[in-house]
Amino acid sequence: MKTTKIGARLFMSIIALFIIFAAAFVIFQQSREKKYKVELLNKKLQDYNERMEETLGYERIKDKTVLSNYVKEHQLPNLRVTLVNMQGKVVFDSQIKDYEKLPSHSNRQEIIEAIQKRSGYDINRTSSTTNKDYFYSATYFKNDSIVIRSALPYDNELTESLKTDRHYLWFALAIFIILTIILNRFVSRLSDNITKLRLFATKADNNESLETEELSQFPDDELGEIAEKIITLYKKLGKTKEEQTILKRQLTQNIAHELKTPVASIQGYLETLHENPDIDPEKKNLFIERSYAQTKRLTALLNDISTLNRMDDAPQEKKFEQYDIRQIIDNVIKETAMPLKEKKMTISHQLPATMPSIGNPSLAYSIFRNLTDNAIAYAGEGKHIDISAKEENGMWHFTFQDNGPGVEPSHLPRLFERFYRIDKGRSRKMGGTGLGLAIVKNAVMLHGGNITVKNVNDESNNTGLVFYFTLPRTK
Numbered sequence: 001m002k003t004t005k006i007g008a009r010l011f012m013s014i015i016a017l018f019i020i021f022a023a024a025f026v027i028f029q030q031s032r033e034k035k036y037k038v039e040l041l042n043k044k045l046q047d048y049n050e051r052m053e054e055t056l057g058y059e060r061i062k063d064k065t066v067l068s069n070y071v072k073e074h075q076l077p078n079l080r081v082t083l084v085n086m087q088g089k090v091v092f093d094s095q096i097k098d099y100e101k102l103p104s105h106s107n108r109q110e111i112i113e114a115i116q117k118r119s120g121y122d123i124n125r126t127s128s129t130t131n132k133d134y135f136y137s138a139t140y141f142k143n144d145s146i147v148i149r150s151a152l153p154y155d156n157e158l159t160e161s162l163k164t165d166r167h168y169l170w171f172a173l174a175i176f177i178i179l180t181i182i183l184n185r186f187v188s189r190l191s192d193n194i195t196k197l198r199l200f201a202t203k204a205d206n207n208e209s210l211e212t213e214e215l216s217q218f219p220d221d222e223l224g225e226i227a228e229k230i231i232t233l234y235k236k237l238g239k240t241k242e243e244q245t246i247l248k249r250q251l252t253q254n255i256a257h258e259l260k261t262p263v264a265s266i267q268g269y270l271e272t273l274h275e276n277p278d279i280d281p282e283k284k285n286l287f288i289e290r291s292y293a294q295t296k297r298l299t300a301l302l303n304d305i306s307t308l309n310r311m312d313d314a315p316q317e318k319k320f321e322q323y324d325i326r327q328i329i330d331n332v333i334k335e336t337a338m339p340l341k342e343k344k345m346t347i348s349h350q351l352p353a354t355m356p357s358i359g360n361p362s363l364a365y366s367i368f369r370n371l372t373d374n375a376i377a378y379a380g381e382g383k384h385i386d387i388s389a390k391e392e393n394g395m396w397h398f399t400f401q402d403n404g405p406g407v408e409p410s411h412l413p414r415l416f417e418r419f420y421r422i423d424k425g426r427s428r429k430m431g432g433t434g435l436g437l438a439i440v441k442n443a444v445m446l447h448g449g450n451i452t453v454k455n456v457n458d459e460s461n462n463t464g465l466v467f468y469f470t471l472p473r474t475k
Contacts, residue, residue: 011187018179022172041152042121045137048076049148053141067092076152080134084111084147091146096129103128105149114138114147124154266291322474325355325364325396329387332368339376347372349387355396356474363443364471370436371400371467379404379464395449396473401466406455415453416441444469 052070060066071081071094082099083092088106093099105111113120122136133154140147273279273287333347340347357364368387375385379402388399407415414420418438444451451469456462 011183014183015180018176022176026172038121038123041135042119042137045121045135045150045152046119046139048079048150049137049139052081052148053139053144064092068094076150078153080151080153082149082151084108084138084149086115086145086147093129108136108138108149110136110138110149111147114140114149118142127151266295320359321361322356322358323361323364325357325389325471326351326353328361328364329368332365332372335369336372336376339373343376343380344382345376345379345385347385347387351387351389352391355389357396358472358474359447360443363446367440367443367469367471368400370440374436375400375402375404375465383464391473394473395470398469398471399466400469401456401464403456403462403464406463406465409455412453412455416451440467440469444471447471 056066056070067081067083071079079094081092081094082090082105084105085091088104088111090096090099090102090105093102096102109122109125110120119137119139121138124133125136126133134151135154136149136151138147138149270287270291273284279287329349329351333349336347372385375383379385383402383404385400385402387401389396391397416437418435441451449470449472451467453465453467456464456466
């Protein structure tokens with residue numbers, strides 16, 4: 001009787017948990033899907049605003065005739081376009097003839113957000129002018145001192161496009177029915193095993209023999225196997241075991257975002273090519289080249305992540321050997337000769353002819369290659385890189401310096417953080433992964449050294465960025 005009650009309680013508890021989970025999932029999914037569709041629609045309208053301003057430019061955007069012709073030629077179905085100046089006055093409206101008489105729009109939510117954050121939207125608001133419900137999306141262009149707002153009416157087509165998909169509700173119901181059937185069978189088997197386990201507990205408590213027919217065999221399934229293991233564990237209660245805790249490094253939170261960016265770019269280019277098979281060959285080649293560039297960026301990102309994971313998770317597997325750091329540096333200079341030439345940059349060093357060291361040559365290469373690539377990418381055209389080193393207390397003390405613009409002091413403490421970028425847009429455009437300096441720091445520390453960075457600020461008012469780090473010298 002008790003076993004049956006335990007099985008019933010277990011059955012009802014799991015069903016209740018599943019119902020709660022399913023309800024939470026439905027609510028979350030509806031909210032998430034609606035938010036995604038709203039953001040997608042807002043992005044579409046924002047792109048329209050951006051293209052309009054980019055196509056017409058500062059001068060032509062003030063011409064009402066040019067504006068009207070542009071809207072007619074490039075208008076989405078039922079799209080309403082409104083231009084509002086910084087005082088909230090409507091200076092153009094594609095659907096209202098007497099737009100000069102319209103009241104101030106400075107209190108509109110999307111206008112306020114656009115001026116504050118450059119872009120803003122309002123999901124569903126009734127227009128005081130047309131008495132229709134619209135989805136508004138506004139973009140503020142500082143150079144033009146104008147806000148371009150595009151709006152779509154909430155007709156059946158728009159409402160349907162923003163409606164959440166309900167098919168997963170039926171899917172959840174089907175899963176619930178299947179779960180109930182499977183769970184019922186599981187509970188029945190579990191009840192049989194619990195009955196035998198209770199018998200075992202009674203006999204063990206009374207010091208009776210456990211070698212009985214009832215306990216000789218359990219059902220030939222996972223539950224029976226678990227029951228047998230429980231008995232085995234019970235027999236070994238006098239013994240203690242220590243459990244090892246495996247510490248796993250937590251992946252950086254914006255890895256997904258970093259992977260998402262190039263993937264979204266590739267998807268966008270391929271989608272354009274797919275939907276426009278007769279696209280201009282020159283533009284087609286451009287899209288393919290950009291997609292290829294993004295795949296290379298993905299590869300570099302994954303390689304850098306893999307390198308960091310190997311250094312974090314298994315530093316003991318790094319085999320240290322004797323090698324010549326000077327040879328590593330010479331190889332890096334040769335391999336970067338072309339990008340240095342393209343940026344009209346030079347590199348020099350004051351290094352001994354040989355620099356014996358003990359460590360991992362591959363990681364040492366990563367140190368100097370990433371520092372050089374970083375300087376090439378951000379120091380600026382026509383700049384110079386200088387490398388110097390001295391031996392002290394069994395360590396090589398390196399100085400790696402460029403005469404570029406340096407960085408803001410507030411950024412210096414975070415330069416070695418994974419995925420930290422001073423200028424995210426500029427870094428991605430140059431193909432950086434945001435992991436180069438993190439690899440440098442980890443590689444230096446893995447060799448038992450340390451690394452610091454600061455801006456150059458000497459009496460001659462020279463600028464630049466300088467890295468100080470140490471690597472072991474062969475004893």
